[in-house]
Amino acid sequence: MTNPEASRPVVFGVDARHPGQPALAWAADEAVRRRAPLRMVHAESPFRLGLGGFDGVVSRKSGCSPGEEALDEAVAFATGRHPGLDVAAFLLEGAPAQVLCRQSEEAQLVVLGSRRLNRLEEFLSGGSVAVPVSAQAACAVVVVLEPEDAVCRSPYLVVGADGSRASEAAVDYAFETAAVRGADLHALWVWEPTLLDSADEVLALQKCRRLLFETMAERAERHPDVTVSRQVVRGHPVEELARASEHALAVVVGRRGRGGFTGMRLGSVPHGLLHRAHCPVVTVPTSGRH
Numbered sequence: 001m002t003n004p005e006a007s008r009p010v011v012f013g014v015d016a017r018h019p020g021q022p023a024l025a026w027a028a029d030e031a032v033r034r035r036a037p038l039r040m041v042h043a044e045s046p047f048r049l050g051l052g053g054f055d056g057v058v059s060r061k062s063g064c065s066p067g068e069e070a071l072d073e074a075v076a077f078a079t080g081r082h083p084g085l086d087v088a089a090f091l092l093e094g095a096p097a098q099v100l101c102r103q104s105e106e107a108q109l110v111v112l113g114s115r116r117l118n119r120l121e122e123f124l125s126g127g128s129v130a131v132p133v134s135a136q137a138a139c140a141v142v143v144v145l146e147p148e149d150a151v152c153r154s155p156y157l158v159v160g161a162d163g164s165r166a167s168e169a170a171v172d173y174a175f176e177t178a179a180v181r182g183a184d185l186h187a188l189w190v191w192e193p194t195l196l197d198s199a200d201e202v203l204a205l206q207k208c209r210r211l212l213f214e215t216m217a218e219r220a221e222r223h224p225d226v227t228v229s230r231q232v233v234r235g236h237p238v239e240e241l242a243r244a245s246e247h248a249l250a251v252v253v254g255r256r257g258r259g260g261f262t263g264m265r266l267g268s269v270p271h272g273l274l275h276r277a278h279c280p281v282v283t284v285p286t287s288g289r290h
Helices: 021-034 066-081 096-104 119-124 130-136 165-181 201-222 237-244 262-266 268-276
Strands: 010-013 038-044 087-093 109-114 140-145 156-160 184-191 228-234 250-255 281-285
Touching: 010 021, 010 096, 021 038, 021 066, 021 109, 021 140, 021 165, 038 066, 038 096, 066 087, 096 109, 096 130, 109 130, 130 140, 130 268, 130 281, 156 165, 156 237, 165 184, 165 201, 165 250, 165 281, 184 201, 184 237, 201 228, 237 250, 237 268, 250 268, 268 281
Parallel strands: 010 038, 010 109, 038 087, 109 140, 156 184, 156 250, 184 228, 250 281
Antiparallel strands: 140 281
16 A cells, blocks of 8 residues: 655755755655655746746756756755655745745655854845744754764654644654654653742652653554653753754754744744754644644
């Protein structure tokens, strides 16, 4: 019986200014693991391309633009890394973040590279796509923070859990990905007391441990080949998840921001991890495919 999800592509956002080979390697490897096609996408404004009309595929017969060169190099890298991989390349009109979000509607995963912009650079950079795509994509988004050296990483994923619908979607995705990769899974629940919190810390941590166990138990039964560890800590979620990510293959978190600017729509924890994590950051939408 075929898996309909496997026909959905892994989409990789090609940046002509910053090729991002670590991110491209992640995308190609993930496509092979998922037995999915790999779709390379580079987007440019129609004003830059000197073209009008609706957003769509741009003819690649007119010359060799930086975007075309970047696509050709990306295809060569991916097929050289995995001969036989089903790869397609598209030069599209439109703002990169908007184009990639539209591509996400028929993808099972979007993979992006990041140059680790600080928050001011991110705000001032018109070309920054990691935050808006992570905030609005219809599927999970992986942001590979450069430089990335996956060779030295331990075979486990970290997932942030807190009992919310967003974190449950992240836990589901983390189990599925760990199973595909043959990796272990480390679930981290961070209890962050507020200034007005009068709860007994020992009792609060015990409650968190119980909730974490309940969150993981049923999913662990569905994925018996995934070795799971659980930990509850006191602290700030971004700081603790970033610390836990130091040697991980990836850190997985849910998206639960609401309205406002893209960073607010993304949520403070995944947004913070895009600046602080030591490994790729996977953001999973609460609803839709993941």
